Amino acid sequence: MAQLSRSNSFPLVEPLVWNPWVEPEEVTLEQPALGEGSFGIVYKGRLRGSTVAIKLLINQQLDDDGLTFFKREIQILGGLRAPNIVLFLGACCEPGHYMIITELMPAGDLDTILSSRKINLSLFIRMKMARDAAAGMCWLHQNKPQIFHRDLKPSNMLVDRDSYLIKLCDFGLAAVKGTGSGPDGRGSTPGTPTQSRKMSPMSPNEIGKHPAIGTPSWMAPEIMRSQPFTTKADVYSFGIVLWQLLTRHQPFAGLEEHTAIFDAVCNLKQRPKIPSNTIPALAALITRCWSQDPLRRPEFGDVIPVLDEIIVESAIENHDGSEFWKKHFLTMSEVPWSAFWNAFSEIIPEDTVTDDNVEIFYQLLGITPATSSNIEPKVHIENFGKVLSWLPGSLEELLPSFKKLCSQPWFFGFLDAIRAGEILSGNIEGTFLIRFSVRQPGVYTVSIVEHGTVTHSRISRESEEWVYDGMRDRSLIQLITKVKDKLKRPCPGSPYAITQKEKSTVYLYDE
Numbered sequence: 001m002a003q004l005s006r007s008n009s010f011p012l013v014e015p016l017v018w019n020p021w022v023e024p025e026e027v028t029l030e031q032p033a034l035g036e037g038s039f040g041i042v043y044k045g046r047l048r049g050s051t052v053a054i055k056l057l058i059n060q061q062l063d064d065d066g067l068t069f070f071k072r073e074i075q076i077l078g079g080l081r082a083p084n085i086v087l088f089l090g091a092c093c094e095p096g097h098y099m100i101i102t103e104l105m106p107a108g109d110l111d112t113i114l115s116s117r118k119i120n121l122s123l124f125i126r127m128k129m130a131r132d133a134a135a136g137m138c139w140l141h142q143n144k145p146q147i148f149h150r151d152l153k154p155s156n157m158l159v160d161r162d163s164y165l166i167k168l169c170d171f172g173l174a175a176v177k178g179t180g181s182g183p184d185g186r187g188s189t190p191g192t193p194t195q196s197r198k199m200s201p202m203s204p205n206e207i208g209k210h211p212a213i214g215t216p217s218w219m220a221p222e223i224m225r226s227q228p229f230t231t232k233a234d235v236y237s238f239g240i241v242l243w244q245l246l247t248r249h250q251p252f253a254g255l256e257e258h259t260a261i262f263d264a265v266c267n268l269k270q271r272p273k274i275p276s277n278t279i280p281a282l283a284a285l286i287t288r289c290w291s292q293d294p295l296r297r298p299e300f301g302d303v304i305p306v307l308d309e310i311i312v313e314s315a316i317e318n319h320d321g322s323e324f325w326k327k328h329f330l331t332m333s334e335v336p337w338s339a340f341w342n343a344f345s346e347i348i349p350e351d352t353v354t355d356d357n358v359e360i361f362y363q364l365l366g367i368t369p370a371t372s373s374n375i376e377p378k379v380h381i382e383n384f385g386k387v388l389s390w391l392p393g394s395l396e397e398l399l400p401s402f403k404k405l406c407s408q409p410w411f412f413g414f415l416d417a418i419r420a421g422e423i424l425s426g427n428i429e430g431t432f433l434i435r436f437s438v439r440q441p442g443v444y445t446v447s448i449v450e451h452g453t454v455t456h457s458r459i460s461r462e463s464e465e466w467v468y469d470g471m472r473d474r475s476l477i478q479l480i481t482k483v484k485d486k487l488k489r490p491c492p493g494s495p496y497a498i499t500q501k502e503k504s505t506v507y508l509y510d511e
């Protein structure tokens with residue numbers, strides 16, 4: 001048999017259409033700026049009929065070294081096409097108009113988003129962001145030749161508005177292995193550190209003391225010490241980013257001076273504190289990523305599958321539930337209803353696989369019937385996780401437990417405070433209903449008419465027991481019977497009234 005020669009490249013003989021250069025007149029900028037870094041101010045703008053992001057260099061009088069940097073950023077970013085790396089669109093290399101143009105990421109950078117408490121981001125979304133960043137870094141490290149980012153931090157991670165997809169940006173400090181493309185033009189490629197003039201955001205004075213590249217809070221100890229480094233220096237930075245995604249805090253916040261960070265990280269081997277209630281796999285991953293010894297840090301290719309499992313665990317706290325999702329739908333955030341039900345009906349008792357139960361489950365997962373027969377409804381991982389947090393126990397018992405709950409006249413399921421208030425108003429003192437807490441999955445809310453107004457309070461969960469009004473019980477239904485002096489009269493009109501034909505004998509009200 002003829003031997004096929006293996007080749008993954010061939011010479012491109014046709015003239016290339018790729019032309020990165022843009023004339024300054026082609027670009028229009030919109031004020032105010034979107035963001036500002038140490039080297040550039042970024043604006044929203046227009047180019048050739050498209051809305052884009054334009055980074056104008058702050059220093060428009062580049063010397064030879066500055067020009068080398070600028071060209072390298074264009075060369076590296078311009079050659080990258082990957083789902084988690086911001087798309088390069090063009091550049092202008094005319095003195096006075098030095099700029100780099102990329103796709104616009106409308107939600108801005110991750111640093112701003114994480115520090116804005118108004119933006120609610122579940123741990124599930126934040127771990128998906130971590131996975132995106134890891135995928136972007138994996139692309140760089142597995143490129144041939146390898147690319148080192150050297151400034152990985154949340155302000156260099158851009159966010160897509162709707163999907164929260166993350167793309168890496170700012171390749172101003174990036175380097176290509178084996179090209180001698182050091183920022184100072186003297187070959188400070190990874191593995192052979194030299195003194196760098198470009199250090200963000202250290203001042204020139206400090207550079208002499210700590211010849212290193214990057215931003216101190218995210219800088220690996222070997223970089224700070226100006227020792228040889230590898231791709232694992234980026235993995236260290238990722239460990240800090242992962243901790244930020246977990247806590248939404250700034251790393252080394254109390255340490256203002258770069259020398260203090262140097263001392264903490266390099267000499268005292270200190271790291272930010274990982275909260276004790278962190279998912280164990282996530283705590284372990286952060287710890288490995290920011291190991292003092294670079295050899296103990298994982299490759300990004302190994303980080304991604306670990307994050308895939310962490311993503312599931314962050315959406316579904318219930319152990320059986322997260323194992324179920326990992327087994328059938330790992331890497332999927334939502335699955336078509338039929339695929340979900342096929343897998344789920346395999347693990348529940350055969351007599352519970354009924355049309356009634358399908359319907360009840362449909363409601364429970366907050367699925368609205370498809371408006372068109374072409375679109376199959378989907379089960380979202382976070383909804384499944386929430387449902388399991390309200391109905392803890394084994395998966396086999398999920399449907400019977402929910403059915404029993406629905407048979408209680410006071411249970412109203414998915415209802416917000418405003419609607420609960422409307423339903424209860426005009427009822428006598430002590431009339432109440434119980435609903436899933438809209439804000440806090442895993443918690444129930446009691447809405448009750450008290451002193452002529454409707455008040456809302458929580459039934460919390462502590463050590464596998466439900467707790468309300470000083471009483472506690474493993475069964476929610478039993479707990480409600482214990483507080484019937486306060487919760488006197490179930491509110492009429494439960495949406496599950498039909499299932500209440502099989503009314504529970506556990507709780508009997510004196511109407």
Ligand SMILES: Nc1ncnc2c1ncn2[C@@H]1O[C@H](COP(=O)(O)OP(=O)(O)OP(=O)(O)O)[C@@H](O)[C@H]1O
Pocket residue numbers: 034035036037038039040041042053055086102103104105106108109151155156158169170172200
């Ligand atoms: N494509 C984009 N879409 C939206 N906002 C962007 C985009 N690119 C950059 N920004 C915003 O501008 C800020 C600065 O961009 P960038 O990091 O590229 O500049 P820099 O001067 O090289 O920064 P550094 O100080 O980290 O070196 C980002 O943190 C972000 O807020």
